[in-house]
Amino acid sequence: MKFSLTITKDASIKFPVIFRGDIEKNIRKAKEFGYDAVEIHIEDPTLLNLENILKVSESERLKISTLGTGLAFVKEKLSFTNSDKAVREKAIERVEKYIEIAKVLNAKVIIGSIRGSIPEMEERKKYESFAFECFQKVLDKAEKEKVELLIEPINRYETNFINTVEEALALIEKMSSTYLRIHLDTFHMNIEEESFKNSILMAKDKLGHFHFADSNRKYPGAGHINFEEIKEALKAINYDDVIAFECLPLPDSDTAAVKGLEFVKRLFEI
Numbered sequence: 001m002k003f004s005l006t007i008t009k010d011a012s013i014k015f016p017v018i019f020r021g022d023i024e025k026n027i028r029k030a031k032e033f034g035y036d037a038v039e040i041h042i043e044d045p046t047l048l049n050l051e052n053i054l055k056v057s058e059s060e061r062l063k064i065s066t067l068g069t070g071l072a073f074v075k076e077k078l079s080f081t082n083s084d085k086a087v088r089e090k091a092i093e094r095v096e097k098y099i100e101i102a103k104v105l106n107a108k109v110i111i112g113s114i115r116g117s118i119p120e121m122e123e124r125k126k127y128e129s130f131a132f133e134c135f136q137k138v139l140d141k142a143e144k145e146k147v148e149l150l151i152e153p154i155n156r157y158e159t160n161f162i163n164t165v166e167e168a169l170a171l172i173e174k175m176s177s178t179y180l181r182i183h184l185d186t187f188h189m190n191i192e193e194e195s196f197k198n199s200i201l202m203a204k205d206k207l208g209h210f211h212f213a214d215s216n217r218k219y220p221g222a223g224h225i226n227f228e229e230i231k232e233a234l235k236a237i238n239y240d241d242v243i244a245f246e247c248l249p250l251p252d253s254d255t256a257a258v259k260g261l262e263f264v265k266r267l268f269e270i
Contacts, residue, residue: 001268004037004065004244005030005257009047011071016187016217016246017041018256023048024056031060033257039244041068043075044094045101053105064105065242066150066209067098069114079116080134081127081161088134095138103145108209110183111138112152117159131161135175142179150183150209155191163192165199172206181208185246186225190215196226200233207239211246212264219247219260220267231267 006017007026019026023040030038038057042048045067057064072078078091091114098109115135118127142149153168162168168182182203186196193199200207214223221227245260 001240001270002036002063002065002242003034003261003264004039004063004242005033005035006039006041006068006244006246008041008068008071011041011074013249015041015071015074016213016248017068018219018245018247018249018260019253020249024052027053027056027062028060030257031062033254034261035062035257037063037065037242037244039066039068039246040064040107041071043071045098048101050101050104057105064107065244066108066110067102067105068110068112068246069095069098070110070112073113073116079114080131081116081118082130083119083127088130092134092137095134096141099138099141099145099147099149102147108148108150109142110150110152110209111135112154112183113159115151115159116161118161121160128161132174135171135180139175139177139180143177147179148208149180151180152183152185152211153188153192154185155188157191163188165193165202169202169206182206183209183211185211185213186220186227186230187211187213187215187217187246190225196230197233200230200237200239204237207237207241209241210234210239210243212243212260213245213247217248218250219245219256219263221259221263222250227264227267 007019008017216223
């Protein structure tokens with residue numbers, strides 16, 4: 001099992017990323033704290049200094065596991081379901097940029113809130129068709145570059161489009177691409193899934209990434225989620241990929257990073 005620390009250059013304190021500030025400095029800090037990788041959240045991946053990131057990650061022997069795209073939605077409102085075609089096209093172009101950067105970094109790309117919501121339920125099919133067209137275009141790019149995309153089920157209070165593992169699997173089946181897999185998040189699962197265990201078993205080999213946060217969005221172990229059940233389900237499907245800590249920096253970033261990793265290493269007996 002590999003553990004990844006979420007970092008960003010700049011985001012609201014309400015955005016669930018542990019470290020903020022200088023990317024290269026935070027890569028070094030993640031290594032110092034005992035992590036195997038970092039997950040970078042940024043609204044525009046072309047703002048990253050790839051040469052420096054590659055140099056630091058190589059010297060620290062620490063991977064870039066994933067790129068988070070959520071800030072492109074939060075800061076710029078880019079999404080696959082926007083009624084404005086120009087905005088959808090910009091969302092496609094942005095995700096294609098994430099894919100290009102991810103290829104250089106040997107990382108995966110998360111498709112979370114950037115896929116959008118359905119603004120008018122009576123016209124759901126229209127907005128879904130917008131999203132499916134966008135998914136197809138970015139998957140064409142992902143397949144060309146051999147970069148994995150990760151669809152993240154998100155809870156109903158943040159979107160009404162793809163809330164559960166079952167809905168994510170339906171999308172994967174519709175898109176029919178080996179470069180689209182599921183990314184699960186314990187915070188969202190705690191709201192939407194009837195059973196952590198059954199949902200993980202349902203995802204099986206389609207599971208490509210996992211976010212750990214507790215019920216209150218704090219670090220794992222600071223709430224009431226049954227992580228023992230999650231551990232057993234992950235063992236049952238032989239999951240041996242990355243677990244990233246997408247948590248609020250509470251009570252502060254260093255404590256969240258240290259306490260969360262300590263808890264999960266004890267959980268997995270590492």
